[in-house]
Amino acid sequence: MNTKPFISIRIKVLILLSFCIMIPFAFYWFFSYEYIRTSLDEEFVSQSTDVLTSSGNSISDYLRLADYTARGLYFNSEVMDILSGEEDHLSDYQLLQTESRIFDFMQMLFSSLPESSQIHLSAFHLKKSLLLQQDMQRYEKDHIYLNAERTFPCEPYHTYVSPTHMQSDYNFLNLANRKFNLVFTIHMPIYQIPSATDALGELSIDIPVSVLEEMCRPLFKEEESLCILDGDGNYIYSSNPSEIATKTKSSILLDILSSDLDYEKAHLVEAQKDNLIICSRIPLEPFDWYLIKISPKDFVYAKANHFFNLMFYSFITVTAAELLLIFITAIHLTQPLKQATAYAEAVSQGDLNAKMSSFITYTQNDEIGRMLIAIRKMIHSIRHFTIHQYQLELANRTSELKALQAQINPHFIHNTLQCLATNALEGGNLPLYQSITSLGQMMHYSMDTRKSLVPITDALHYIDVYLQLQKMRFPSNMTSSFEISDEVKSLLIPKMTLQPLAENSIRHGNLLKIENGRLVIRAYRQERYLHIFVEDNGIGMSFEKLSQINKSLEQVRSSMANSDVKGFVSSLNLFSADSEEYQPIEKAKEQRFVSNSIGIYNVYQRLLLYFKNQCTMYYESNDTCGTTVHIQIDYDMLEENTASKEI
Numbered sequence: 001m002n003t004k005p006f007i008s009i010r011i012k013v014l015i016l017l018s019f020c021i022m023i024p025f026a027f028y029w030f031f032s033y034e035y036i037r038t039s040l041d042e043e044f045v046s047q048s049t050d051v052l053t054s055s056g057n058s059i060s061d062y063l064r065l066a067d068y069t070a071r072g073l074y075f076n077s078e079v080m081d082i083l084s085g086e087e088d089h090l091s092d093y094q095l096l097q098t099e100s101r102i103f104d105f106m107q108m109l110f111s112s113l114p115e116s117s118q119i120h121l122s123a124f125h126l127k128k129s130l131l132l133q134q135d136m137q138r139y140e141k142d143h144i145y146l147n148a149e150r151t152f153p154c155e156p157y158h159t160y161v162s163p164t165h166m167q168s169d170y171n172f173l174n175l176a177n178r179k180f181n182l183v184f185t186i187h188m189p190i191y192q193i194p195s196a197t198d199a200l201g202e203l204s205i206d207i208p209v210s211v212l213e214e215m216c217r218p219l220f221k222e223e224e225s226l227c228i229l230d231g232d233g234n235y236i237y238s239s240n241p242s243e244i245a246t247k248t249k250s251s252i253l254l255d256i257l258s259s260d261l262d263y264e265k266a267h268l269v270e271a272q273k274d275n276l277i278i279c280s281r282i283p284l285e286p287f288d289w290y291l292i293k294i295s296p297k298d299f300v301y302a303k304a305n306h307f308f309n310l311m312f313y314s315f316i317t318v319t320a321a322e323l324l325l326i327f328i329t330a331i332h333l334t335q336p337l338k339q340a341t342a343y344a345e346a347v348s349q350g351d352l353n354a355k356m357s358s359f360i361t362y363t364q365n366d367e368i369g370r371m372l373i374a375i376r377k378m379i380h381s382i383r384h385f386t387i388h389q390y391q392l393e394l395a396n397r398t399s400e401l402k403a404l405q406a407q408i409n410p411h412f413i414h415n416t417l418q419c420l421a422t423n424a425l426e427g428g429n430l431p432l433y434q435s436i437t438s439l440g441q442m443m444h445y446s447m448d449t450r451k452s453l454v455p456i457t458d459a460l461h462y463i464d465v466y467l468q469l470q471k472m473r474f475p476s477n478m479t480s481s482f483e484i485s486d487e488v489k490s491l492l493i494p495k496m497t498l499q500p501l502a503e504n505s506i507r508h509g510n511l512l513k514i515e516n517g518r519l520v521i522r523a524y525r526q527e528r529y530l531h532i533f534v535e536d537n538g539i540g541m542s543f544e545k546l547s548q549i550n551k552s553l554e555q556v557r558s559s560m561a562n563s564d565v566k567g568f569v570s571s572l573n574l575f576s577a578d579s580e581e582y583q584p585i586e587k588a589k590e591q592r593f594v595s596n597s598i599g600i601y602n603v604y605q606r607l608l609l610y611f612k613n614q615c616t617m618y619y620e621s622n623d624t625c626g627t628t629v630h631i632q633i634d635y636d637m638l639e640e641n642t643a644s645k646e647i
Helices: 009-075 077-083 094-112 209-219 251-258 297-332 333-350 367-404 409-425 430-447 455-473 496-509 543-561 567-573 580-589 600-611 636-647
Strands: 120-123 128-133 136-139 158-166 183-191 199-208 225-230 234-240 265-272 275-284 287-296 452-454 477-486 492-494 516-525 529-536 615-621 627-634
Touching: 009 077, 009 094, 009 209, 009 265, 009 275, 009 287, 077 094, 077 199, 094 128, 128 409, 158 234, 183 209, 199 209, 199 452, 209 225, 209 234, 225 409, 225 477, 225 615, 251 287, 275 297, 287 297, 333 367, 430 452, 430 455, 430 492, 452 455, 455 477, 455 496, 455 516, 492 600, 492 636, 496 529, 496 600, 496 627, 529 636, 543 600, 543 615, 600 615, 600 627, 600 636, 627 636
Parallel strands: 477 516
Antiparallel strands: 120 128, 120 199, 128 136, 158 183, 183 199, 225 234, 225 287, 265 275, 275 287, 452 492, 516 529, 529 627, 615 627
16 A cells, blocks of 8 residues: 555646756856856957948048049049149130139049048149039139148158048138038149159048948947047047047047057957947058947946846746646646547557547547547548549559550550651652651650640640641541630640540541541630630531430549549540440441540540549530530649649
């Protein structure tokens, strides 16, 4: 006798899961906090350095473009010739033309640097000062802003930069009332090539600080600060507008400027108690700028603190919900799931006829109950589908076997025809060669079992070949025509669908014997169906025979629709051309609409195998006005078959 107190499995599971969840979490939360803080620190630095490096490269590319744009003056020989000339040798008209050409060049510079606020050119020899502003306003004055004796703070043929300052009016008094912005200026002294002393003037391009602001705005948050300093400590740009165009007094920043930073990428240059300082250097001559970002550690770790608080409270809530869910699940779901498992195991062992009621007593109308019903329906569908598909495949194989039985050594026959055609061609008998070649094409088409579906155009081609052979055998005035709409030509239909129908029309309608025999095949789409008509003006058939044909076709369709596979296979044998049931008919010369190969009924059977109950086939005729076969197929199914074959 077991004297131990009873403890249910549910209680044991709840206690075990509580310890398994709470204790590991406590250790995890305790030891991972600092680790994650450190990881976030490293991740933040890594992301920031990557972003600053990329942004520094972008700023460098822009400054390089501005520098190259200014140097483009040396490649404009016309402007250089003007700048090297003397004003005294020019008439007023010529002077006006030279000024216009210089302004045109300055306007071209604006097209390369549309963000520029203004471009100024001092022409020493011309004693002219020319100014072009962003709104394309032109200004010129008969004095120079600079003189030829000025000493430039850079090597010949180099540029220099003026740190951020208020935009200059270059002594144009009529600009006194215009609004000026903070800009940095790129100056390029102009020399008479190849002299290093003969200065012709100076080109100055003012670029607003707002250009740098647009590039830098995505790099920092509201709690952070970012600035661009030159090597002398001047603020080119700062997230604090009051610092722009001033000189830094921060010892930390001055130490950074005096250090030898790597040019390749940004670095964490300072990890203070309260801040992280990351710097990227822009070593583009003459721009020796430093892109510096200062991030408070409280801001960096805010996400970590928020994450851990959220994780802790979320864990408590989720754990309570999980324990409650486990308890409810153990009570209400364990038993029916066990029963469902037993039923599934029985089915998995091959007992597809197992009754669910023998295993499951759960009758609640909820998700589990519906799941069990769905399982039962699914198993029933699998059982029905498996048997149905197996039987249909058997029927199709039976049909193919019947067709292949008529192919006596096909390769031998095909090779023999090729030899005969070659002999005929060598003997100069071209009609015989054409006849044998056409016959070979027909045999190759009919014996090729690799393709079960062919385009409508291919089927019509081989019908045309067949008609040519018939006309060679039986010269007549029979005509044929194919009226096929363009949208249906490429649709795939079962092989040997139309040809047996055309053969029946010719053979049993006596089209080769009657006067003005005609065969017409039409195909077009109407609404959601493809319509195919095989029409002849032959001798037609009696009402009794027409009724017998259509009744037999309907019998085939009914067997397919009702999943009467035995009846379907039986009809396949019944309507085969070589079946014994048709031998008396053939002996009685009532052979109408019975093909020597596949037969009209077999045609319909194969259509039903491919398109299920989404196709119909029936005959129209009388004793005098010919016969029409009408086939109707669902257009969507045809398109799906065609698309799958193309893929």
